[in-house]
Amino acid sequence: MRLLIAALLLALLPATASATVEVAVAETRIDSTVGAYLNIRTTVTNTGAEPTGKLIAHLNVASLNDVYVDLEDWTAAPTQSVEPLAPGESAQVSWDVQAVNAGVFNVYAVVLPNGSSALAVSPPIHVEVAGRRILSAGGALPIALIVPLLLGLAVYAVRRRLRATA
Amino acid sequence: MTAAAGERTRAHGWRIIAAQECRDLWLSGRGPLLLFAYAVLLSAVTYLAATNQILNFLEQRESVNLVLQIAVAVGVLLTLVVAADAISGERERGTFESLLLTPVSRGAIVLGKLVAAMSLWGAAFLVSVPYLWVLGKGVAVVGEAVALGLVIGTVLALSMAAIGLVISAVSSSNKVSLAVALFLMLALFAPTQLPAMPTSSVGDLLVRINPVTAGMHYIQLVLLKGHGWTQDLTYLISPVVAVVAAVVALAVAGPRIVRLAGGVGSG
Amino acid sequence: MPGVTLEARELSKWFGSRTAVDSVSFTAREGEVIGLLGPNGAGKTTTIRMLSTVLAPTGGEFSVAGVPSSRPADIRARIGVLPESAGYPAHQTGLEYLIYHGRLFGLSRDEARNTAVKLLGQVGLSERAQSRISTYSRGMRQRLGIARALVNDPDVVFLDEPTLGLDPAGQREILTLVRTIAEARGTTVVLSTHTLPEVEQVCSTVLILDKGKVLAAGTVADVTSTDANRQSGHLRVPPAQVARAKEVLGGVAGVSVLSDERRDVIAITATDGMNAALSAVVDAGIPVLSFQIDGARLSDAFLAMTRGSTS
Ligand SMILES: Nc1ncnc2c1ncn2[C@@H]1O[C@H](COP(=O)(O)OP(=O)(O)OP(=O)(O)O)[C@@H](O)[C@H]1O
Ligand SMILES: [Mg+2]
Numbered sequence: 200m201r202l203l204i205a206a207l208l209l210a211l212l213p214a215t216a217s218a219t220v221e222v223a224v225a226e227t228r229i230d231s232t233v234g235a236y237l238n239i240r241t242t243v244t245n246t247g248a249e250p251t252g253k254l255i256a257h258l259n260v261a262s263l264n265d266v267y268v269d270l271e272d273w274t275a276a277p278t279q280s281v282e283p284l285a286p287g288e289s290a291q292v293s294w295d296v297q298a299v300n301a302g303v304f305n306v307y308a309v310v311l312p313n314g315s316s317a318l319a320v321s322p323p324i325h326v327e328v329a330g331r332r333i334l335s336a337g338g339a340l341p342i343a344l345i346v347p348l349l350l351g352l353a354v355y356a357v358r359r360r361l362r363a364t365a
Numbered sequence: 366m367t368a369a370a371g372e373r374t375r376a377h378g379w380r381i382i383a384a385q386e387c388r389d390l391w392l393s394g395r396g397p398l399l400l401f402a403y404a405v406l407l408s409a410v411t412y413l414a415a416t417n418q419i420l421n422f423l424e425q426r427e428s429v430n431l432v433l434q435i436a437v438a439v440g441v442l443l444t445l446v447v448a449a450d451a452i453s454g455e456r457e458r459g460t461f462e463s464l465l466l467t468p469v470s471r472g473a474i475v476l477g478k479l480v481a482a483m484s485l486w487g488a489a490f491l492v493s494v495p496y497l498w499v500l501g502k503g504v505a506v507v508g509e510a511v512a513l514g515l516v517i518g519t520v521l522a523l524s525m526a527a528i529g530l531v532i533s534a535v536s537s538s539n540k541v542s543l544a545v546a547l548f549l550m551l552a553l554f555a556p557t558q559l560p561a562m563p564t565s566s567v568g569d570l571l572v573r574i575n576p577v578t579a580g581m582h583y584i585q586l587v588l589l590k591g592h593g594w595t596q597d598l599t600y601l602i603s604p605v606v607a608v609v610a611a612v613v614a615l616a617v618a619g620p621r622i623v624r625l626a627g628g629v630g631s632g
Numbered sequence: 633m634p635g636v637t638l639e640a641r642e643l644s645k646w647f648g649s650r651t652a653v654d655s656v657s658f659t660a661r662e663g664e665v666i667g668l669l670g671p672n673g674a675g676k677t678t679t680i681r682m683l684s685t686v687l688a689p690t691g692g693e694f695s696v697a698g699v700p701s702s703r704p705a706d707i708r709a710r711i712g713v714l715p716e717s718a719g720y721p722a723h724q725t726g727l728e729y730l731i732y733h734g735r736l737f738g739l740s741r742d743e744a745r746n747t748a749v750k751l752l753g754q755v756g757l758s759e760r761a762q763s764r765i766s767t768y769s770r771g772m773r774q775r776l777g778i779a780r781a782l783v784n785d786p787d788v789v790f791l792d793e794p795t796l797g798l799d800p801a802g803q804r805e806i807l808t809l810v811r812t813i814a815e816a817r818g819t820t821v822v823l824s825t826h827t828l829p830e831v832e833q834v835c836s837t838v839l840i841l842d843k844g845k846v847l848a849a850g851t852v853a854d855v856t857s858t859d860a861n862r863q864s865g866h867l868r869v870p871p872a873q874v875a876r877a878k879e880v881l882g883g884v885a886g887v888s889v890l891s892d893e894r895r896d897v898i899a900i901t902a903t904d905g906m907n908a909a910l911s912a913v914v915d916a917g918i919p920v921l922s923f924q925i926d927g928a929r930l931s932d933a934f935l936a937m938t939r940g941s942t943s
Contacts, residue, residue: 232504234424238591295590339415342499343408346492350401357397361723361764372738381735393723459719463780465686467736468709625686 219247220254220284222310222321229326237296241308241321243281244289254281255311256292261323266302273299281310298328378469382477387484390447396485399443404492410435411496429501429510430589434581436496437518438557440489441577442550444522448482448529449546453539453627462625471620475534479526479615486522490514510588517580520604524576525550527611534622542627553577573600576607634662637788637820638683643692645678645844652678654844655692660788660822660837665814667835667852668824675844676824677716680790683822684713697787709737712781714774716792716824722766726757726776729765730783737784744783751779755809771802778809788820789813795830803827807834864890864901867913868922871896880916884908896921 225240239258245251258277262268270277274296281290292308305323312319390396414428455461464474494511501507529546536542556571556578572578583600586592638660645653653675660666668676681687683694685704694701697710721729727748734744752761755775760768768776774794781789791810795803811834814821825831831838831852838855840847848855869877874896878889881900887909890899902909906925913920 232424235426236590238593238596240596293592293596295592338502339411339499342495343412346495347401347404347408350397350404350492354397354401357392361393378736381732385732389721389723458721459715459717460721462686462713462715463718463733464736466684466708466711466713466715467733468705468738469736470705625681 220319240293245284263303301330378473379476383480386481436493444486445525445529448526451478452533453542457539471623475619482526524608524611527615576604580604640694663818665821667831667838670841674841711788712786713790714777720765727761734783755779790822865925867898
């Protein structure tokens with residue numbers, strides 16, 4: 200009896216839910232600092248029984264604490280196209296995003312199938328961007344002086360040795 | 366010469382040559398001076414990057430990436446210059462015939478010189494480590510930067526050293542050899558200075574074909590964009606192909622092109 | 633008879649379309665000092681480079697110290713070469729340089745050092761062993777080069793113009809050294825030069841090359857007698873009489889006048905002695921200010937044979 204219903208459902212399904220896709224994310228939480236790059240990795244899977252057409256994947260950044268977000272600043276290419284997927288096939292889609300503002304954000308990807316079927320949305324990635332830590336250039340200065348100094352001494356020693364035995 | 370001596374020559378010839386060439390390079394040659402100039406350059410870049418961090422122009426990873434790219438590029442350049450001088454320079458100084466007159470095989474001569482040239486890259490890499498450390502400390506990027514520099518830099522340096530030796534062996538004079546090597550270096554590195562990296566698929570292809578731009582782009586992806594090491598391995602195809610091809614070419618052609626006179630058509 | 637240590641058969645080398653060495657064949661034996669004689673561009677250096685396996689011959693075969701040319705590394709292990717105008721690493725000391733080359737010939741570190749010290753003594757460089765080669769004089773460098781050619785206790789030694797650019801004392805030193813090497817070690821020495829007295833002084837046999845071809849080969853006595861009947865001499869007459877003297881000499885059978893000489897000196901060669909020439913001049917009433925027979929020396933043979941190419 201159950202088998203029969205299942206078979207019936209399968210037969211009807213293509214008509215109603217043709218080409219179902221799912222979007223998964225690689226991680227759900229990212230901590231970062233202003234200016235750093237984040238690599239948002241997602242997996243788009245065709246869970247339906249039919250091949251999909253060409254897909255469009257779009258990344259979105261939503262602020263959770265009223266910080267102004269201009270998506271253009273975060274990534275130059277928020278929209279990417281995905282080649283058609285066979286049933287069960289999946290594709291990796293990733294975005295390089297620069298965290299340009301400090302704040303708390305949700306980042307998520309949307310996949311738009313061809314035609315009128317429903318959008319597929321990934322779970323949100325919780326991104327906390329801390330303000331910049333102030334570094335002191337003083338830390339770099341000693342190294343920038345000591346290394347050439349040591350090598351300069353080495354050059355001098357070698358030259359002296361050459362002269363001494365001449 | 367005894368049989369045992371012949372055996373020793375065959376087994377250790379390249380090591381003896383490499384050891385002497387390294388001594389020549391580091392104890393009486395240009396090695397220390399080149400390294401000093403290299404350190405001065407890295408100091409300047411590091412100091413500018415550090416002050417730029419304070420002015421908020423450069424993120425910390427960006428400055429590590431900048432210094433690492435320059436360290437690899439210049440280190441590889443120095444290696445190429447030493448390799449390009451290795452054979453044509455000896456011909457010009459008249460010392461090459463004595464080397465050819467020893468029972469050491471031509472292959473061993475090439476290998477010994479390759480090792481000596483690579484010692485310059487090794488030293489350059491070690492010098493770059495403190496700079497990477499001082500810029501990257503605190504954001505857990507130093508280890509990654511050092512490992513990237515070691516892997517990508519060594520692959521690029523080895524391919525350039527091998528190509529440099531081939532150029533040096535076939536060049537009719539040392540001047541020609543150095544000029545050709547520098548031109549090659551310029552041609553390979555110039556694209557890394559172009560502003561738009563891979564935006565179009567043609568641009569991406571160009572980046573991937575050139576082993577230098579491909580290697581540099583890989584460093585940038587891992588270090589700056591936070592990609593995983595395995596995520597963009599395809600960018601490493603051309604550097605690996607280049608190093609394999611250059612070393613194989615050197616091993617195959619080496620014994621034939623390592624001869625008294627350079628240039629084509631002469632004995 | 634001592635064994636053959638060097639054998640070349642039909643050895644040839646072309647650089648593009650230019651022939652440098654043309655079917656040269658010869659043999660040399662143990663303890664023999666063979667002089668390779670010829671004007672500039674005769675092919676001496678090219679021959680030595682082929683025999684020492686740094687240049688591949690275009691044609692022909694050879695064997696050195698019993699090793700055929702098909703095993704170049706084994707040949708190199710048994711020979712010592714002082715290359716023409718060799719360079720030396722300026723910043724190495726003489727001792728370092730010899731140790732390095734000893735090691736390249738398979739000596740252990742200690743053996744190489746002992747050999748180097750011994751050889752520096754033999755070539756008279758012990759005092760300067762620890763100085764950089766950049767501070768050596770030309771003669772010292774030549775001696776260092778000869779020491780280098782001996783690090784592997786070779787069976788055959790090739791010396792390409794070892795006395796080039798040395799003063800007479802320096803030349804004598806080097807030649808003494810060469811003779812010592814050949815006598816003490818039973819080594820075959822191939823000595824290339826264009827200085828004839830050198831060959832007469834130290835060589836047992838000569839090979840005269842010109843334009844890549846062997847013109848004469850054999851002992852010094854053999855080669856000089858090849859052309860023994862031919863004598864050359866110099867005749868000095870008052871400048872005003874030179875033209876007439878030449879005219880008279882031109883009429884004597886077997887006598888020829890060489891052109892390219894000083895104004896008041898006439899160089900002549902004669903196949904049947906000089907008497908006819910001299911009496912003809914005297915009979916013509918021309919005062920002979922001086923007359924000198926060069927004798928049947930190697931230089932005459934050499935000059936006579938290669939005259940065409942040197943002028
Ligand atoms: N690498 C080369 N390429 C082209 N021609 C060459 C080369 N080496 C030698 N030759 C030519 O081969 C001929 C013989 O030269 P080689 O150096 O053997 O003469 P040589 O007898 O040693 O002369 P010298 O007394 O001046 O040293 C010359 O005509 C020379 O121009
Ligand atoms: Mg010569």
